[in-house]
Amino acid sequence: MNLVACTVVSNRELSPGNHLLTLKVPRAFAKPQPGQFIHLRIGDDGEPFLRRPYSLEGFFEQRGVRAVRIYFSVVGRGSKVLASQGAGKELDLIGPVGVGFAPRPRRTPILVAGGRGVAPLLFLSRRLRDRKRSFVFLFGARSRSELYGHREIRGGRLHLATDDGSVGYKGSVLDLLEREWVEGGHTPLTAEIFTCGPHGLLHGIADFARARGIRCEASLEGPMACAVGACRGCPVPLLPGADNGRYPAMCVEGPVMDATRVDWERLP
């Protein structure tokens, strides 16, 4: 993890309010793991005042030039400013930060994405393909316009769900997971789940996994101040008995955590 300068290569609005931002980074930026994030300075006039954490959608290296991508939605002050930063804009970032996904050998990874939570899972799917590992990718969004990146998924089996039925299964991606688990003949010894999305969805997936003893890693999202484990501003509440009531820091002990230990009721 380092503080490095970065330059906006492109910043495209792919669908209303949803942006794909590509940043050129120097070699001092270490090769990241899927699930890790960057703590990005958004602008240079003090608005917003603090950095914002963004999960990496991808990391690319060609002829020694390194770039990272983030996929973000305009939801508040920071993302609004970030959406306005065009090519050539110089910013800086701290990263890569945090604990990423850790797929185990000889188990089928089932990737479950909700909305813009697809970003780190697209990164993970590319890494799995590079390692010639097959996977299942389940992706749910509110409607067709909020699906992103699914057309480029290679090396795995993809199923889509939308709340409005505009494409794929009509309903929650959690339904898709339940169906896949049964029809795919998966067991806790042969498969594991990697997920990211709204915390309500992650809560449902964690309950599903806990009830069946399935290993399940979720990438969490939340406000952070320092993002290096110093300020203790991003506590993750765990279920009773886990870690003696201590709150792990989402930034450096996450953002990818064992979903079955998280107390989703107390996580905002």
Place this chain on the structure above:
Amino acid sequence: MELRNPVLVASGIIGYGREYERLVSLDKIGGIVTKTVTLRPRAGNPPPRVCETASGLLNSIGIENPGLQGFLDAKVPILRELPCAVVVSVEGEDVDEFCQLVRGVDGSGVAQAIEVNISCPNVGPHGLKYSTDAGMAREVMSAIRPLTRLPLIAKLTPNVTRIAEIAQACEECGADAVSLVNTFIGMAVDSRTRKPILGTVLGGLSGPAIKPLALAKAWEVVQAVDIPVVGMGGITRPADAVEFLLVGATAVEVGTALFANPGLAEDCVDEIGAALARYGGTEIGDCIGSLEVPEGRGVVRAGRAMRTGRGGRAS
């Protein structure tokens, strides 16, 4: 207490040094103030603990820390290796806890000074009681003074009408310095959900939004005490650090803005040097308290125990 330069990183910002070691050049700054240590381990407050406000950060961390024994076992060995001065911050629920903490930190040999945190707004009723009442401040400072030869720095809350009175009480009871300000009590509300944003409803406000308020408190206290004042609150641009020195602070602590700019403390060191050169000074004393103020102006009316002849230089 000798410092390489007058710039410290404030408590609660940099953990125990290691967290930021790749991002902050500790060998360039005066020192760090550790995350506050309490007698027993504290898990801290429920989330959310932070919320960005207009030019500020509202926090309610609740002093998450490993407790005195955990500090001595796990953090002291790290702190010993740091290439800068270490000030250990302590907070007790009562006078007896403060005494145990001061003895423990003194015995560790790792601290160049102890910052007595009597001003945390986020740990329940005891957090503020020793810095919102001069009598209570006297009680705690008098009790810990005989227990150590280390410099004691009393960290004060701005959430009082007359901060100068609290500072004077600390001075009279043996404090070697006072540091100020801790955060201003604040609150953030989400009108869509009709709920408070912080898990504890109330929190402490820091960041550039509070700098003018903090400068005024420093100004008020500088005129009321003879011991050094460590100024902090909203230092965001390097020139902000110089401003605190000009109003009379002997040193400064950089806080929340370090999260946005990890190089800020080093930048402040450079800017203080540059300002000194501009003023034609040769040592830091040429800058401290050298604000040019018209005679009789800038009297803080809330402070009834003002002394004369200190603070601003007449012009």
